[in-house]
Amino acid sequence: MLSVENLKIEFFDHSLPETAVDDVTFTMGEGEILGIVGESGSGKSLTALSIAGLLNRGDITKSGDIVFNGLNLLHCKRSELRKLQGKDIAMIFQEPMTCLNPVKRIGWQVEEALRVHGEKDKFKLKEEAIKALTDAGLEDAERIYASFPHQLSGGQRQRVMIAAAMISKPKLLIADEPTTALDVTVQAQVIELLRRINREKKTSILFISHDLSLVRQLCQRVLVMKDGKIVEQGEAEDIFANPQEEYTKELIAAIPVVKKPN
Numbered sequence: 001m002l003s004v005e006n007l008k009i010e011f012f013d014h015s016l017p018e019t020a021v022d023d024v025t026f027t028m029g030e031g032e033i034l035g036i037v038g039e040s041g042s043g044k045s046l047t048a049l050s051i052a053g054l055l056n057r058g059d060i061t062k063s064g065d066i067v068f069n070g071l072n073l074l075h076c077k078r079s080e081l082r083k084l085q086g087k088d089i090a091m092i093f094q095e096p097m098t099c100l101n102p103v104k105r106i107g108w109q110v111e112e113a114l115r116v117h118g119e120k121d122k123f124k125l126k127e128e129a130i131k132a133l134t135d136a137g138l139e140d141a142e143r144i145y146a147s148f149p150h151q152l153s154g155g156q157r158q159r160v161m162i163a164a165a166m167i168s169k170p171k172l173l174i175a176d177e178p179t180t181a182l183d184v185t186v187q188a189q190v191i192e193l194l195r196r197i198n199r200e201k202k203t204s205i206l207f208i209s210h211d212l213s214l215v216r217q218l219c220q221r222v223l224v225m226k227d228g229k230i231v232e233q234g235e236a237e238d239i240f241a242n243p244q245e246e247y248t249k250e251l252i253a254a255i256p257v258v259k260k261p262n
């Protein structure tokens with residue numbers, strides 16, 4: 001479904017070009033949950049953003065190939081990319097508040113992807129939004145629909161983001177640190193929601209996280225990134241049980257072990 005080949009991302013905002021993502025190659029199958037782990041600055045978000053088509057700046061060059069269902073996203077027309085964005089490929093982020101518009105009601109924002117892709121029927125839009133909010137585990141969907149972002153909790157806002165991403169029934173959901181800003185209980189609920197989405201809607205999920213124990217719980221396969229490169233990739237169980245690279249061993253060793261008090 002997705003094949004990333006020799007992806008390279010360079011910045012030219014200083015006198016010397018800076019390579020932030022270097023020769024990244026991986027594939028993702030339909031219905032798969034793939035994790036990306038690695039220290040801060042290792043290139044996880046840039047990789048994700050370029051797949052979502054959200055990295056378009058004059059001082060950045062991207063090379064290589066990102067092929068999604070036969071279409072090369074790095075080399076296709078803008079119009080072709082736009083047809084896909086927020087529809088076949090959707091993305092959620094760490095801090096929903098930065099993505100939600102504070103002065104627009106939730107319902108309007110959840111409907112956005114459908115509106116952008118041409119749906120005009122108000123009743124249909126509302127019906128789909130209520131359904132997406134309910135599917136994202138928000139029981140009081142009617143009230144949430146009419147609320148403003150500041151009237152919701154952090155966990156509810158993240159569910160709203162997921163509803164807004166899922167309303168267009170994407171084939172690939174990219175989740176960049178979607179639970180990092182949430183407390184542990186809510187984190188677990190969001191992970192459960194992602195698992196359910198994957199199971200019921202067969203959505204593939206690219207899950208980026210600092211939290212290796214979450215990645216281990218959720219993902220079938222894992223990429224380990226360091227300094228813009230993939231240093232190791234494989235089945236999650238293999239990587240966690242038997243890491244080959246020193247860097248992966250260090251990352252795994254850094255997972256805090258919480259001991260119960262006696």
Ligand SMILES: Nc1ncnc2c1ncn2[C@@H]1O[C@H](COP(=O)(O)OP(=O)(O)OP(=O)(O)O)[C@@H](O)[C@H]1O
Nearest residue numbers: 011013018020038039040041042043044045046047
């Ligand atoms: N606008 C920019 N200009 C120059 N360099 C940038 C820019 N944005 C990111 N970088 C650099 O690219 C590298 C990769 O950044 P990226 O955001 O992908 O890291 P990350 O793995 O997602 O980190 P984190 O875990 O902190 O989110 C970093 O070294 C960063 O400094």
Ligand SMILES: [Mg+2]
Nearest residue numbers: 044045046176
């Ligand atoms: Mg990041």
